[in-house]
Amino acid sequence: MISIRPLLAVAVAVLAALAVLLLNKRVKLRDAVSPVASIAMFAIVASMAPTVLAGGTVDLRLFEILPGIDFAFRVDALGMVFATVSSLLWIAASIYSIGYMRHLNEHAQTRFFACFATSLAAAAGGAFAANLFTLVIFYELLSLVTYPLVYHHEDEEGWAGSRKYLVYLMGASKSVLLAALALTYQIAGSLDFVPGGLLAGVNASAQLLTVVYFCYLFGFAKAAVMPMHAWLPAAMVAPTPVSALLHAVAVVKMGVFCVLRVVFHVFGVGLVGGLGLGIATAYVASFTILMASIYALTRDDLKARLAYSTVSQLSYVVLGAVLLSPVAMVGGIIHIAAHAFSKITLFFCAGSIYCASGKRNISDMAGIGRRLPWTMGAFFVGSLSMIGVPPAAGFISKWYLVLGSAEAGETPFLIVLLISSVLNAAYFLPVSYAAFFGTEAQESPPTVREIPMLTIPLVATAILSVAMGIFPDYFVALAERIVR
Amino acid sequence: MAVPLLSLIVFTPAVGAAALMFMRNDDVVRWTALGVTILDFALCIAMLSGFDTSTYGMQFTETRPWVPTLGITYALGIDGISALFVFLTALLGWICVLASWTAIDRKVKEFMVSLLAMQALMLGVFCALDLFLFYVFWEAMLIPMYVIIGVWGGDGRVYAAFKFFLYTLAGSLMFLIGVIVLYFHGGETFDIRTLMAQDLPFQVQSWLFFAFLIAFAVKVPMVPVHTWLPDAHVQAPTAGSIILAAVLLKMGAYGFLRFSLPMLPEATVHYSTLMLVLSAVAIVYGGLLALAQDDLKKLVAYSSISHMGLVTLGIFTLNLRGLEGGILQMFNHGVTTGALFLFVGLIYERTHTRSIADYGGLMKVAPVYTALLALFALSSMALPGTNSFVGELLVLSGAFAANLAVGAAAVLGALLGAAYLLGMYRKVALGPVSVGLRFKVRDVNAREMAAILPLAVFVLWVGLYPRPFLEIIDASVKHLLAQVHSRGGAQ
Numbered sequence: 001m002i003s004i005r006p007l008l009a010v011a012v013a014v015l016a017a018l019a020v021l022l023l024n025k026r027v028k029l030r031d032a033v034s035p036v037a038s039i040a041m042f043a044i045v046a047s048m049a050p051t052v053l054a055g056g057t058v059d060l061r062l063f064e065i066l067p068g069i070d071f072a073f074r075v076d077a078l079g080m081v082f083a084t085v086s087s088l089l090w091i092a093a094s095i096y097s098i099g100y101m102r103h104l105n106e107h108a109q110t111r112f113f114a115c116f117a118t119s120l121a122a123a124a125g126g127a128f129a130a131n132l133f134t135l136v137i138f139y140e141l142l143s144l145v146t147y148p149l150v151y152h153h154e155d156e157e158g159w160a161g162s163r164k165y166l167v168y169l170m171g172a173s174k175s176v177l178l179a180a181l182a183l184t185y186q187i188a189g190s191l192d193f194v195p196g197g198l199l200a201g202v203n204a205s206a207q208l209l210t211v212v213y214f215c216y217l218f219g220f221a222k223a224a225v226m227p228m229h230a231w232l233p234a235a236m237v238a239p240t241p242v243s244a245l246l247h248a249v250a251v252v253k254m255g256v257f258c259v260l261r262v263v264f265h266v267f268g269v270g271l272v273g274g275l276g277l278g279i280a281t282a283y284v285a286s287f288t289i290l291m292a293s294i295y296a297l298t299r300d301d302l303k304a305r306l307a308y309s310t311v312s313q314l315s316y317v318v319l320g321a322v323l324l325s326p327v328a329m330v331g332g333i334i335h336i337a338a339h340a341f342s343k344i345t346l347f348f349c350a351g352s353i354y355c356a357s358g359k360r361n362i363s364d365m366a367g368i369g370r371r372l373p374w375t376m377g378a379f380f381v382g383s384l385s386m387i388g389v390p391p392a393a394g395f396i397s398k399w400y401l402v403l404g405s406a407e408a409g410e411t412p413f414l415i416v417l418l419i420s421s422v423l424n425a426a427y428f429l430p431v432s433y434a435a436f437f438g439t440e441a442q443e444s445p446p447t448v449r450e451i452p453m454l455t456i457p458l459v460a461t462a463i464l465s466v467a468m469g470i471f472p473d474y475f476v477a478l479a480e481r482i483v484r
Numbered sequence: 485m486a487v488p489l490l491s492l493i494v495f496t497p498a499v500g501a502a503a504l505m506f507m508r509n510d511d512v513v514r515w516t517a518l519g520v521t522i523l524d525f526a527l528c529i530a531m532l533s534g535f536d537t538s539t540y541g542m543q544f545t546e547t548r549p550w551v552p553t554l555g556i557t558y559a560l561g562i563d564g565i566s567a568l569f570v571f572l573t574a575l576l577g578w579i580c581v582l583a584s585w586t587a588i589d590r591k592v593k594e595f596m597v598s599l600l601a602m603q604a605l606m607l608g609v610f611c612a613l614d615l616f617l618f619y620v621f622w623e624a625m626l627i628p629m630y631v632i633i634g635v636w637g638g639d640g641r642v643y644a645a646f647k648f649f650l651y652t653l654a655g656s657l658m659f660l661i662g663v664i665v666l667y668f669h670g671g672e673t674f675d676i677r678t679l680m681a682q683d684l685p686f687q688v689q690s691w692l693f694f695a696f697l698i699a700f701a702v703k704v705p706m707v708p709v710h711t712w713l714p715d716a717h718v719q720a721p722t723a724g725s726i727i728l729a730a731v732l733l734k735m736g737a738y739g740f741l742r743f744s745l746p747m748l749p750e751a752t753v754h755y756s757t758l759m760l761v762l763s764a765v766a767i768v769y770g771g772l773l774a775l776a777q778d779d780l781k782k783l784v785a786y787s788s789i790s791h792m793g794l795v796t797l798g799i800f801t802l803n804l805r806g807l808e809g810g811i812l813q814m815f816n817h818g819v820t821t822g823a824l825f826l827f828v829g830l831i832y833e834r835t836h837t838r839s840i841a842d843y844g845g846l847m848k849v850a851p852v853y854t855a856l857l858a859l860f861a862l863s864s865m866a867l868p869g870t871n872s873f874v875g876e877l878l879v880l881s882g883a884f885a886a887n888l889a890v891g892a893a894a895v896l897g898a899l900l901g902a903a904y905l906l907g908m909y910r911k912v913a914l915g916p917v918s919v920g921l922r923f924k925v926r927d928v929n930a931r932e933m934a935a936i937l938p939l940a941v942f943v944l945w946v947g948l949y950p951r952p953f954l955e956i957i958d959a960s961v962k963h964l965l966a967q968v969h970s971r972g973g974a975q
Contacts, residue, residue: 063948063951066877071948174866179884179895182877182884186881186882
C-alpha cells in the first residue's frame with residue numbers, strides 16, 4: 001500500500017529536533033518534546049505493523065534522483081524490526097536522558113536533545129529506505145548528528161574519542177562503501193533493494209562481486225565487524241544516554257541492519273551462498289565474537305566492558321544472517337531486538353550507578369547492589385539475556401542461532417556460539433556477584449540511592465527483555481517474513 | 485528569432501561596465517553592479533525557461549557576418565552543456581558583487597568594471613559558436629582577471645598575477661596554433677559546428693589533441709601545470725577566487741568537451757587512458773597537497789585540483805555516466821568551491837588571518853557562519869544528500885566501467901577529501917575558542933546571507949533532485965558520445 005506514514009515517522013523526529021532548538025530557553029517545555037515525539041513515532045511505526053505482518057509493504061516514492069535510483073521509502077519486515085526497536089526504545093531513552101542530564105547538570109542540553117531526536121529521524125529513514133542511495137543518506141546523517149553527542153563533554157578525552165569515531169565511520173564510508181555503491185550502480189544499473197537480491201543474475205565476474213561484498217561488509221563500519229570496531233569503545237567518552245543510543249537504539253543497529261540489507265536484498269541469499277561468501281563472513285564474524293569477548297574480560301571500566309560486549313553481540317547478528325539457513329537467519333534478525341532491549345538496560349544501569357555514586361570501574365562496585373537494588377537487579381536480568389538464559393530474550397535468539405548452525409551443518413560455529421556464551425557469563429556475572437555479595441571498601445554516603453527518573457526506564461527495559469523472551473512472536477513473525 | 489537573447493546576456497554586463505565608468509559614488513557603483521548582474525541572471529532564467537531539452541542542437545543561435553573574407557562570423561548559440569555554465573556564470577555574477585561589497589574598499593568603480601567585463605567575456609566564451617570569436621573572448625578574459633588579482637590582491641599579488649598570466653598565455657599560444665591548424669585542415673572555416681563534422685586524419689588529430697591538451701590542462705588545471713593556481717587563489721580578492729574556481733577552471737574542461745571530444749574523436753579515444761591516468765594523478769596528488777595545508781585558501785585551492793581531476797576523469801571515461809557525472813560535477817564544484825572561497829573571504833574580513841592554526845571554537849562565536857560552513861564542507865567532501873555525491877557516484881560508476889584501477893584511485897581521492905575537509909572543519913569550528921576569536925568576530929549579516937543562501941539551495945537541490953540539471957545536458961551529452969564513438973570507434 002502507498003502511504004505517507006514512513007515519511008511521517010521521519011518527520012516527527014525532525015520536527016522534535018526543531019522544537020527543541022526553538023524552546024532552547026524554556027527548559028521544561030523543551031524536555032517534554034522528546035518523550036511526546038517518541039510516543040508519536042512509535043505509534044506511527046506500530047500502525048504499519050499489521051500491513052507488514054500480513055506480508056505487505058508500505059511504499060512511498062518521492063522522486064527520481066538518478067535513472068534507476070529513487071528517493072523512496074518501503075517499509076518491509078526487516079525495516080520494521082529495526083524501526084520498532086528504535087522507536088520503542090526512544091521512549092525509554094528520552095525519559096532516561098532527561099533524568100541523567102538534569103541530575104548531572106550537564107551543559108549544552110539543547111544541542112544534546114536536538115541531535116538525539118535527529119539521530120532517531122536518521123534511524124527511521126534508514127529503516128524505511130527502499131534503496132541503497134536513500135539508505136546511505138540517512139546512514140551518513142546518523143554519523144554526523146551523533147558526532148556532537150560523542151564529543152559532548154568537550155574535554156581532551158571527548159575530542160580524541162569523537163575524532164576516532166568520525167575517522168572510522170567516515171573513512172569507511174568515503175572509501176570502501178563509496179566504491180561498493182559505485183560498482184553496484186555500474187553493474188546493476190540500480191540501487192534498489194530487491195527480494196532475492198539486486199545482484200542475483202547480473203553479468204559480473206565472481207571476483208568483482210566478492211570485492212563488492214567485502215567493501216559493503218567493512219564499509220558499513222557501524223556494524224563493527226573487526227577490524228572496523230575500534231570506534232565503538234572510543235565512543236564511550238559520550239554521556240551514558242548517548243551510549244545507549246549508539247549501542248541499542250540507533251547506531252550499531254543501523255550497521256547490522258545495513259549488512260542484513262546487503263545480504264538479503266542486494267546480493268541475495270543465493271548469490272552469497274553461491275560465491276562462498278557466507279562461510280567466509282561467518283569466520284570473520286566468529287573471530288569478532290570471540291576476540292571482542294576476550295577484550296571485554298580484561299576491561300574494568302564498566303562501559304568499556306559493555307562496549308566490547310556489543311562488538312561481540314553484533315557479530316551474532318551477522319553470523320546468523322550469513323549462515324544462510326532459514327533458522328539461523330531468523331535468529332540473527334531477532335537478535336537485533338534481543339540485544340537492543342538487554343544492552344540498553346545494561347547501559348542505563350551503568351549510567352544510573354555513575355549518577356548515584358560517581359563510580360565507573362567494576363572493581364569499585366562491590367556491595368553497590370544493596371544501595372541500588374533495582375538498578376543491579378535490572379543489570380542482572382540484562383546480563384542473563386546477554387548470556388542467553390531463559391526466559392530472557394537473548395535465549396530465544398541464541399536458540400535459533402544454535403539450531404540454525406546445526407541445521408546448516410556448521411559445527412565450528414556452533415562451538416563458537418557456546419564458547420562465547422561461557423565468555424559472556426565470565427564477564428557479566430562477576431559484576432552482579434560483586435554488587436550483591438561483595439563488601440564495600442568503605443561505607444558509601446547515604447546519597448547513593450536510586451534516582452527515579454533513571455530507575456523507571458531501566459526497569460521497564462529489563463521487563464521488555466524478559467517479555468520478548470516470553471512473547472517473541474512479533475519479531476519471529478517479522479523475521480520469518482524476511483527469510484521466506 | 486526576434487530577441488537576440490544570448491547577445492543580451494553577453495553584453496548586458498559589458499554595457500553595465502561601460503556605464504559604471506561614469507559614476508562617482510561608490511555606493512551607486514555597487515548597487516548598479518548588483519542591478520546589472522541580477523538583470524543578467526534574470527535573462528538567463530528566461531533563456532533556460534525557453535530551452536528545449538529534447539534536442540542536442542544549438543539553440544538561440546545568432547549569426548552575423550563579421551570578417552567575411554576570412555570566414556569569421558559573429559555566431560552565438562548554446563547546447564545543453566553550455567547552457568548549464570551560462571547559468572552558473574550568471575548566478576555567481578551577482579554573488580561576486582555581494583561578496584565584494586565591503587571587502588573591496590578602494591577603487592571600487594574600477595573593480596566593479598573589471599568584474600562585469602570579466603563576466604561578459606566568460607559568458608561570451610560559453611556562447612561562442614565561431615572559433616575566432618571564442619578565441620577573442622578566451623584571450624580577453626586574461627586582462628580583467630590579471631587586473632583583479634594584480635590590483636586588489638594580497639601582498640604577493642604582482643607575482644601571482646604575472647604567474648597566472650604567463651601560464652595561461654603559454655597555454656593559449658598552443659591553442660592559437662591549434663586553431664590555425666584546424667582552420668586550414670577543416671576547410672578554411674571558423675564555424676564550430678562545421679568543424680565538428682570534419683573528418684581529420686589521425687595524424688593531425690593527434691597533434692591537435694596535444695596542443696589543446698596543453699591549453700586546456702593549464703586552465704583546469706591538471707598536474708603538473710597546476711602551480712599557478714594556489715598562488716593566484718591565495719592572492720586574489722574573494723570575488724576573484726570565486727570566479728577563478730567556479731568559472732575559469734571550468735573553461736578548460738569545457739574546452740575538452742567543445743573541441744577535443746567532438747572534433748578529434750579518434751585521438752580522444754586513442755589517448756583516453758592517458759587522460760584517465762593524468763586525472764587520477766591530479767585527484768590523489770591534489771588531495772595530498774590539500775591535506776598538508778595550514779592556509780584555508782590554499783586548502784580549498786588544492787582541493788579544487790583534486791575535484792577538477794574528478795571532472796576530467798569523468799569526461800575521459802567516454803561513457804554516459806562518466807560524462808554526465810563529470811559535467812554535473814563541474815557545476816557542483818562551481819557552487820560548492822565558490823561558496824567555500826566566499827566563506828574564507830568572509831572570515832578573513834573579520835580576523836585577517838587564514839591560518840587554520842589561528843582558529844578554534846568558531847562554532848561558539850559565529851554559530852550561523854559555522855553551521856553553513858559545515859554544509860559546504862560536507863558538500864565538498866560529497867556527503868550523500870549533497871550535490872557532489874550525485875556527481876561523484878556517476879563519475880565513479882563510469883570510471884569503474886572504464887578502468888578499475890583508475891576508479892580505485894578516484895576513491896582514494898574521495899577519502900582524502902573527507903580527511904582534509906573534516907580535519908579543517910574540526911580545527912576551525914570545534915574545540916575551545918582560540919585567543920584571536922574572543923571578541924572581534926560577528927556572525928553573517930543579511931547581505932552575506934543573500935550571497936550564501938542561493939548556493940546552499942543548489943547544494944541540496946542537486947543533491948536530492950538533480951534531474952532538472954541532468955535533463956538540460958542529457959541530449960547534448962548523448963550526441964557528443966555518439967560523435968566520439970561513431971568516428972573514434974568504441975573503446
